[in-house]
Amino acid sequence: MSRPRPLFLRLSTDRAGSETSVGRRLGRLAGLACALVLCATGCRPSFERADLVILNGAEPESLDPHLVTGQADGRIVMALFEGLTRFDPRTAQPMPGLAERWDISDDGCVYTFHLRTNAAWSTGEPIVAEDVVWSWRRILSPETASDYVGVLFYLRNGEAFATGKLKDFNQVGVRALDARTLRVELESPAAFFLDLCCFQPFAVVPRQRIERHGDRWLHARPFMASGAYTLDSWRLNDRVRLRRNPRYWDAANTQSAVIDLLSGVVPATALNLYLSGAVDIVWDKELVPPDLIDKLKGRPDFHIAPSLGNYFIRVNVTRTPFDDPRVRRALALVIDRERIVSRITKGGERVAYCVSPPGIANGTNVYEPPRGLRPDPDLARQLLAEAGYPQGRGFPTVTYTYNTQESHRKIGVELREMWGRELGLRVELRQLEWKAWLRAQSMLDYDLVRSSWVGDYNDPNTFLDLFMSENPNNRTGWRNPAYDRILRQANAETDPARRQDLLCAAETILVEQDLPVLPLFFYVNMEFFDPARVTGIHENIRSEHPLRVIRRIASAPAGKPRHELPF
Amino acid sequence: MNYLFKRLALLPPLLLVISFLAFVLVRLAPGGPFDRERKPASPEIERALLARYHLDEPVARQYVRFLAGLVRGDFGASLKYRNHTVADIIAQGLPVSLTLGLLAFGFSMGLGIPAGFYGALRRGQWREHGVALLTLLAVCVPSFVVGPVLVMLLAVKWSVFPVALWESPLHVVLPTASLGVYFAGKVARLMREGMIETLRLEFIQTARAKGLSETAVLLRHALRLAVVPVVSYSGPLLADLLTGSFVIENLFQIPGIGVFMVNSSLSRDYPMVVGLVLLYAILLLVLNLIVDLAYHLLDPRVRHE
Numbered sequence: 001m002s003r004p005r006p007l008f009l010r011l012s013t014d015r016a017g018s019e020t021s022v023g024r025r026l027g028r029l030a031g032l033a034c035a036l037v038l039c040a041t042g043c044r045p046s047f048e049r050a051d052l053v054i055l056n057g058a059e060p061e062s063l064d065p066h067l068v069t070g071q072a073d074g075r076i077v078m079a080l081f082e083g084l085t086r087f088d089p090r091t092a093q094p095m096p097g098l099a100e101r102w103d104i105s106d107d108g109c110v111y112t113f114h115l116r117t118n119a120a121w122s123t124g125e126p127i128v129a130e131d132v133v134w135s136w137r138r139i140l141s142p143e144t145a146s147d148y149v150g151v152l153f154y155l156r157n158g159e160a161f162a163t164g165k166l167k168d169f170n171q172v173g174v175r176a177l178d179a180r181t182l183r184v185e186l187e188s189p190a191a192f193f194l195d196l197c198c199f200q201p202f203a204v205v206p207r208q209r210i211e212r213h214g215d216r217w218l219h220a221r222p223f224m225a226s227g228a229y230t231l232d233s234w235r236l237n238d239r240v241r242l243r244r245n246p247r248y249w250d251a252a253n254t255q256s257a258v259i260d261l262l263s264g265v266v267p268a269t270a271l272n273l274y275l276s277g278a279v280d281i282v283w284d285k286e287l288v289p290p291d292l293i294d295k296l297k298g299r300p301d302f303h304i305a306p307s308l309g310n311y312f313i314r315v316n317v318t319r320t321p322f323d324d325p326r327v328r329r330a331l332a333l334v335i336d337r338e339r340i341v342s343r344i345t346k347g348g349e350r351v352a353y354c355v356s357p358p359g360i361a362n363g364t365n366v367y368e369p370p371r372g373l374r375p376d377p378d379l380a381r382q383l384l385a386e387a388g389y390p391q392g393r394g395f396p397t398v399t400y401t402y403n404t405q406e407s408h409r410k411i412g413v414e415l416r417e418m419w420g421r422e423l424g425l426r427v428e429l430r431q432l433e434w435k436a437w438l439r440a441q442s443m444l445d446y447d448l449v450r451s452s453w454v455g456d457y458n459d460p461n462t463f464l465d466l467f468m469s470e471n472p473n474n475r476t477g478w479r480n481p482a483y484d485r486i487l488r489q490a491n492a493e494t495d496p497a498r499r500q501d502l503l504c505a506a507e508t509i510l511v512e513q514d515l516p517v518l519p520l521f522f523y524v525n526m527e528f529f530d531p532a533r534v535t536g537i538h539e540n541i542r543s544e545h546p547l548r549v550i551r552r553i554a555s556a557p558a559g560k561p562r563h564e565l566p567f
Numbered sequence: 568m569n570y571l572f573k574r575l576a577l578l579p580p581l582l583l584v585i586s587f588l589a590f591v592l593v594r595l596a597p598g599g600p601f602d603r604e605r606k607p608a609s610p611e612i613e614r615a616l617l618a619r620y621h622l623d624e625p626v627a628r629q630y631v632r633f634l635a636g637l638v639r640g641d642f643g644a645s646l647k648y649r650n651h652t653v654a655d656i657i658a659q660g661l662p663v664s665l666t667l668g669l670l671a672f673g674f675s676m677g678l679g680i681p682a683g684f685y686g687a688l689r690r691g692q693w694r695e696h697g698v699a700l701l702t703l704l705a706v707c708v709p710s711f712v713v714g715p716v717l718v719m720l721l722a723v724k725w726s727v728f729p730v731a732l733w734e735s736p737l738h739v740v741l742p743t744a745s746l747g748v749y750f751a752g753k754v755a756r757l758m759r760e761g762m763i764e765t766l767r768l769e770f771i772q773t774a775r776a777k778g779l780s781e782t783a784v785l786l787r788h789a790l791r792l793a794v795v796p797v798v799s800y801s802g803p804l805l806a807d808l809l810t811g812s813f814v815i816e817n818l819f820q821i822p823g824i825g826v827f828m829v830n831s832s833l834s835r836d837y838p839m840v841v842g843l844v845l846l847y848a849i850l851l852l853v854l855n856l857i858v859d860l861a862y863h864l865l866d867p868r869v870r871h872e
Contacts, residue, residue, distance in 0.1 A: 147605055147606075149612060236651065238733065265817065269818060272722065273730055276729070276730045434834075435598025438598055
């Protein structure tokens, strides 16, 4: 037999020594492991801390302004690409962006934008009106297949071009009169059009890059940005690093030179990162540990603000007995919303009896929504009896569908209890995984389903429009020609007082009369940042916080603030 | 050599079958990559979206298209992260997962083998029970408990290590330990059993009778055979560790590939799922092959068969 080579290091040969030798071997192995660690991580370039580090939420699905859909993604994208207008950091109202001023025709349908003479790409080329036309054409093109293209349907012939019914783009309502002048024609005087122009689908994107690099244009260098920042690096599930764009027309007022936006989805980790000073801001409510909300509420660096989002139940009106509005009203009349927000969500959410969040704008005014159906169990029982189900007798078992998440399940349990106790209904809970839940909604494969919506612009239309007969996001089977007509009239109306009445009339149909949806509450946003260390974040109805104005206060040292533990 | 060739020749047909199964199964799940909370503004746009990624074609046609891409080394574009290709994502995440996986592998071997070895030698003593208790704990407590406890104590309370992220050598320590502890326990148990079994065999008595020192008996003769169960376990273990850990990567916000293993199927990112399944299959098959070759070197009985 050949002498095997020792697998491990040679040791002393006496028996008594075997114990110490094991210890020694362990020591050597530990040394080896340490060497491995140093070697493996030493190969990576060390990261220098950015001037501002923000935990932004889940990894952005894209940074292409015409493809992104999430609000977190949008925040990064709007720093890279600007449109004709941009958000006021305090009020989230539109203010001049690439366009320095504009004229609006008397009928509110024609906008003439005047671009800045100093608007330039980060590579130095001027941004001209033709760039805007090309960008809007790109998002409207069926090949781009943008999920968000619907917000451009307010342009004349925008919808026809996007759906392929119209081939000639010259008939779409956007035209460059000269290098600095852009004429935009709308289908109807949309009161919120300037607001829309701040939004990323309207942003200006670099034609040269996109035509040359296709889907990979964001990876091309030098990066061509039209906004306050350029993309320095992008590492999936780690971070997006932005660097100040020195050629941005308003670069003098860009506050932070380098910003890191980290991706993360675990609330406990988010809190730890914030407390240890590794990140300056956490601004995604999904990153707040739900069990700690009560304890966090009193902290000066924990901020809760109302948001432009609502939580509601869709009712499948194509199924009996939910095709009877009396049944839907009865269901709505016995929901104790106060109990849901105080026991389950706990973030100070406001209860909802309508779909438009309080404080939403109607032009320069604040919109007044209808009162909605306040809880009235007696009326509910009466309505149910009139519909043929006294004390719930003969009512089929109701299925309440929600997507996998603890808070949705808890709300479902409460609802089951309320409908059971007050109306005598039997309710089954059905939990579906995210994609299956989405599919169930679009296929109308449900009785009642938990849903939500976050508004795209500061106008009730962003919510009311959903329930138009032809809107793909309707997903209730409900069609009401009167509703469609009144809402269209409202959007064609230039007088704010008359528009208020029309919007309110439409919403009344939705939340008092027909109820294809049962509103539950309005979302809040939750953010961590220490106002003594970070400036430039202002509470506003859209929770829009443009990155260009946020910075860490110079006197506050980076890292290691050692925030006090909440437990 | 002949054996090696036979095994290698089996790889391509196996991978073909695996890729086909993954390709079809992921498409059977309800919902698709473009089912989102916001539906496209019109059915025409939804159709354009599907057509763009050829998802409107019959599955067989899509599969042929996929194979044609594969020949060119192209796994396709991610349907969730639309500015990245599958190859991009793997190229970014795999090195991170490899580093973490190798370190955790080293950690579990470095801790598990000596611990099991030591436990087997000290049978019936309190020290054996001590080792047994520790390994039992390591195996029973899942990493989603170990991780947060380590973070709570070493990062949040005492600030020895950073709480998360992947930036410097210090950032690596806690994820490595959290990931490796379970496997260290497992390795220790395998090692201990292997050692106890081996020490009962006759050739050990022969070696002792020849008058070899105990150290020589244990290390030169017993260890080689006792480590065989650990070696056979290390193939799948390494494949597991190298492709990343969903729990640990999420917890420490590490930009590895493990998170995609789970999330790509949840988001019905078809090309991503198939790409990752193939990656995992290749790793598993190759590592198992290496393990089988290692038997030949370690165990003379296998060599003679």
